[in-house]
Amino acid sequence: MIGGLLIVASGAAAGVFGSLLGLGGGILIVPLLTLGFGLPFREAVGVSLVSVIVTSGASAGVYLQRHVANLRLGMTLELFTATGALVGGLIAFLLSEQVIAALFAALLAYTAISMARGRERDTPSAEAEANGDATATDGSDGEATNGSFVASLSGPGYTVRRLPAGIVGSLFAGVVSALLGVGGGLVKVPVMHLLMGVPLRTATATSNLMIGVTASASAIIYLLRGGIDPFVAGPTAIGVFIGASIGSRTAHRIDLRLLRILFVVVLLYTAVQMAQRALALG
Amino acid sequence: MSEAPAPRPATVPAAAGRVPRRHADLDTQIARLLTAGTYVSIGLLAIGVLGMLAAGQSPFAGGPSFAPGRLIPDLVALRPEGFLWLGLIAVISTPSLRVAASLIGYLRSGERAMAVISALILGIIFLSVALAIGTEG
Numbered sequence: 001m002i003g004g005l006l007i008v009a010s011g012a013a014a015g016v017f018g019s020l021l022g023l024g025g026g027i028l029i030v031p032l033l034t035l036g037f038g039l040p041f042r043e044a045v046g047v048s049l050v051s052v053i054v055t056s057g058a059s060a061g062v063y064l065q066r067h068v069a070n071l072r073l074g075m076t077l078e079l080f081t082a083t084g085a086l087v088g089g090l091i092a093f094l095l096s097e098q099v100i101a102a103l104f105a106a107l108l109a110y111t112a113i114s115m116a117r118g119r120e121r122d123t124p125s126a127e128a129e130a131n132g133d134a135t136a137t138d139g140s141d142g143e144a145t146n147g148s149f150v151a152s153l154s155g156p157g158y159t160v161r162r163l164p165a166g167i168v169g170s171l172f173a174g175v176v177s178a179l180l181g182v183g184g185g186l187v188k189v190p191v192m193h194l195l196m197g198v199p200l201r202t203a204t205a206t207s208n209l210m211i212g213v214t215a216s217a218s219a220i221i222y223l224l225r226g227g228i229d230p231f232v233a234g235p236t237a238i239g240v241f242i243g244a245s246i247g248s249r250t251a252h253r254i255d256l257r258l259l260r261i262l263f264v265v266v267l268l269y270t271a272v273q274m275a276q277r278a279l280a281l282g
Numbered sequence: 283m284s285e286a287p288a289p290r291p292a293t294v295p296a297a298a299g300r301v302p303r304r305h306a307d308l309d310t311q312i313a314r315l316l317t318a319g320t321y322v323s324i325g326l327l328a329i330g331v332l333g334m335l336a337a338g339q340s341p342f343a344g345g346p347s348f349a350p351g352r353l354i355p356d357l358v359a360l361r362p363e364g365f366l367w368l369g370l371i372a373v374i375s376t377p378s379l380r381v382a383a384s385l386i387g388y389l390r391s392g393e394r395a396m397a398v399i400s401a402l403i404l405g406i407i408f409l410s411v412a413l414a415i416g417t418e419g
Contacts, residue, residue, distance in 0.1 A: 003340045004331065037342065053373050054320060061317035064309045071309055072396060075384060079399055082406045090413060149395050212316075212377030213403060217410045219374045223348055224414035230366035231345035234331045237373065241324055 015243020026182035046222035048181030056211035063205035084174020089218030101278035112267035178218030319376030326369030333362030
């Protein structure tokens, strides 16, 4: 019984931190399950995929209800994230644990450096996102102006550009998601925002919407190939869901700058642990 | 004689300007589906986790592998693994249901390109199932 409660509590901690810092829980769940509970990597990735689908489903519903997420753009790009996830899900069963651990260490280091450099400084907090605060708008009604398909993907106040770059980024995000059990927002949000001209808030919400389909394309492979343990996945998903709900309600009361510094330290420490694990597995 | 209802506006207010009514309506329907799917999934998982805790089953002992044939008997016998597997299936299926609902919505509104994209996404998900079964080792 204690083991189950411990996993629920750990999932809740991952959900709170992930929600407060605008990250999916996946970046925390995999290290928690592998380094904390000694689970094999592939099993931890499968459990993490389930958890990110749960959290993205809950928040994507809110974003869509408030018309913050762009469903048409999200569906167009998720055709490619799902393709990437399908490929990644198959590759994951061919790669050694050592390679996956090394890739995860690199992802943790990249995330820590991004946060330290303040790239996420402008990322809306979970609370602000949930409130659907307004972004810049030119008052356009979002209809396509030139009748092209790309124009039809644009939303109020912005025009989508460089779709091919978005497709390449989405394929890569899908592979990363399936291999490492993360939502892939660290790839998708910058691609949509910086390359495709989508406002940050819309990019974050649309990325969140896309996580469900992306993660489910690979989660199916993990499920059917015995990569998901229900006794671990159930408590973790429940914990992450509770934690993310708490995080989104308390974000405005917490000094996120201090939390961010603490988190960078934790991520770097975890990256070193993960790299050591990769070397030990070799 | 009752008055005719006022026509619905062509656009609705959104977080960043206005979105066309037909997009907004589909957004709302999909949002409801996602929220309902998430809560059903969480409810099933919660029953399974409570059952697991009550039975003193350790998550570190290694859970049962997925066997579709055992799902109904486990549910009928109120075994925790039955609810956990059903919850996990609900979690993983909810995004596919969202895509299927989008496909229907786009077909109804005559948006052929988006309908084709929705159908292709469903095709990839089915391909995932087929490949997972075909390469099961």
